[in-house]
Amino acid sequence: MPNTIETTFHVRYAETDQMGVVHHAAYIVWLEEGRSEWMRANGTSYAQFEKDGFMLAVSEVNIRYRQAAHYDQQVTIRCWTDEVRSRQVTMCYEVIDTENDTILAEASTKHICLNVNGQVTSMPEKWRQLLGEET
Amino acid sequence: MPNTIETTFHVRYAETDQMGVVHHAAYIVWLEEGRSEWMRANGTSYAQFEKDGFMLAVSEVNIRYRQAAHYDQQVTIRCWTDEVRSRQVTMCYEVIDTENDTILAEASTKHICLNVNGQVTSMPEKWRQLLGEET
């Protein structure tokens, strides 16, 4: 199964700010949508992860902005899993200008697995395999 | 106890859009913060309402925008309860330019009381009294 998943959508007007470009916090929401699509493209969903009694809390975000994104343009979020451990996973991203394939931003996020009580716990086996843990 | 409560804060940069003014959806969040402050000023909190096992779901929002708000200016949310029934409450608002007391927007919101299962239910007596139900 391919590890790199893409999702494409139009930039929303509400995501712009008075600089005339997309506000930097909007990208953080886009990364999350990239993760959601990664799950869907791999036959499940993060909603299912939570139904199974687990949560993936974000513990770290690192993002570099290369070029500004603009209202109405199409952007593509390219998302893949990087390091997968029993209790945490790192995801990587490129935010792409869909039309000309240039990179608008590069990012990584780290996530810790919590149970319903908010305690750090190991991810279930099926989720670790899905995410691509090396064995 | 006064029914009209005010809360004042600076407009955040993220709340602007490429028109150079505050995006209209940001006001909806401000109204909610006006409600939160209403609760706090009356000696409790909406957090307590949820701890008591109830939720106030928004069933309707009506808002008229009079003048644009701008980054960095101070805005005041003036909030009061209007019609209070056993299962629902209407709140009213003025969004004010703090410096010159002009009205930027006028709004009302309706809320339905739900229990933890998401079913419509009567508000507890103490909350109806707090909100000002006429008896």
Place this chain on the structure above:
Amino acid sequence: MPNTIETTFHVRYAETDQMGVVHHAAYIVWLEEGRSEWMRANGTSYAQFEKDGFMLAVSEVNIRYRQAAHYDQQVTIRCWTDEVRSRQVTMCYEVIDTENDTILAEASTKHICLNVNGQVTSMPEKWRQLLGEET
């Protein structure tokens, strides 16, 4: 040309709140995206409207929430123009659960045409025709 345009997307996780459902302000952003798609489906874009030297400022939003929307589900925004005048336009909306076609929310928004100086002005003829002004 059909006046009613639909756009469909997944609910984003960031759009939920601690009630476990979509926060009511997120719908306001969805309506805007419905308007953006209306423009695109009619062969132009709101970006072009601004390039032409005009802005459509939101002067009023009225929305009724019927049922809660949830993370990861698909929602469809159905958008059509209602009353079109020289200086203002009213848009109507239904927010739909894509899977079973039930209505999650109904809304209308009013917009005033401004020039680049922020003054109320008549919409250009081509835009009034596009929006469907009756003559």
Place this chain on the structure above:
Amino acid sequence: MPNTIETTFHVRYAETDQMGVVHHAAYIVWLEEGRSEWMRANGTSYAQFEKDGFMLAVSEVNIRYRQAAHYDQQVTIRCWTDEVRSRQVTMCYEVIDTENDTILAEASTKHICLNVNGQVTSMPEKWRQLLGEET
């Protein structure tokens, strides 16, 4: 003049997500509000920076989340300038639980100075001095 500036506010309900805690993207907006307050506390404003014909575009965000923040609690953003160069500046932050002074998140952001045409340019002398450039 002290370089570390604090600003305190209540967590907004809209900033929570269905995990029952503050969504990680909300912190990014808080950092920005910390920067805004830094400017105000130093006798000016970022609004003035833009009026002077410059913009500070965000080129990088790095944030580590230590503990979850919750609706209605008070959080304090502690913000200071780190490295100041002619064309860029690094800001650092701690997001604090106001009540017990524990750290909820630590972050840094990098900013590049642009002119009104979006070109990288040197910051005016008065702004470099304000930000604390070592000479």
